[in-house]
Amino acid sequence: MNELLEKLAECVEFGKINNASPYPPTMKGQDGADEYAKQAIDEGIEPGEILKHGLMVGMEKVGIKFRENKVFVPQVLMSAKAMSAAMDHLKPYFSSGAAERKGVFVVGTVEGDLHDIGKNLVAMMVEGNGYEVIDLGTDVKAEQFIETAEKHPGSVIGLSSLLTTTMANMQKIVEIVKKHNPDRQICIGGAPITQDFSEKIGADSYKPDPQGVVEFLNSLAS
Incomplete structure (x- = not known):
């Protein structure tokens, strides 16, 4: 691999944003x-x-390290910032159509839930793996997911929930989206979510960590 790209990958892995960044200390x-x-x-x-x-x-x-508890949220966020700094140079080429993305991922925290750290981690990891990410934020209704996904044929919807009290809303959103378009792929996640719950509500995938979401999307894109 090109030496420049190796250095870029290393900067993303260890969260080295730019020359002025003091983090990590070993790369100051x-x-x-x-x-x-x-x-x-x-x-x-x-x-x-x-x-x-x-x-x-x-x-x-970074995603594999996070899954294996070798790094934690602060380190992942630094990696995401490094990735974002690099993406600023690439985005003009993707938006102009000069370069292609692997697909579109529409993500949001479900209606009634305002937590976004987990959702943000997934969004950043997915974007860093070659997808266009449309982040709808928090407290997102089914209609917003449907409207956005319809603008992007083949896009995948990601639903996040941190509260057990909003799991019912997640179920409702899955039902409404599937009724509108049975073929729309839906991936769900969040602290209270389980594989059993995913199967019960008819979601296509449940992943407990961001890397799992990337692997699911890659399986659809291949």
């Missing part, structure tokens, strides 16, 4: 994801290659 004073992404663009590396062989490599490593 070194260039970060921001500088390496710009340099890769300037050297003529295709944005899709930068995403695939730089950002996605780093985010996958």
Whole structure:
């Protein structure tokens, strides 16, 4: 792999945003994801290659570490910030159609629930793995999911819930979405959610961690 992309992947993995960032201490004073992404663009590396062989490599490593409890939320957030700094250089190419994404993921926290850390982690991990993410935020009704998904044929909906009291709303949203379009793929997650609950309400996938959501989306895209 290109040495620049290796350095970019390392910056994402360890959360090195830019040269000015003091985190992580072992990389203080070194260039970060921001500088390496710009340099890769300037050297003529295709944005899709930068995403695939730089950002996605780093985010996958972070996702696996998070799943295995080797890193925790603060480290993942730093990796996401590093990824975001790099993505700022790539997004113009994706929005112009000059580079392609793997698919579209419409995500939100269900109606009645205002928690968003888990949802944000999933959104950042999915974006870092090559998907366009449309984040509808918190307290999202079924109609908002349907309306947004309809604008993006083939898109997958992700529902998040942290409160046991909003699990009923998650079930309602799944039922409404499936009634509107039985083929729409729905992935659910959150602290109180289980595989049994997912099967009971007719969701297509339940994943306990962000990397699992990425793997589900990749299985659909392949």
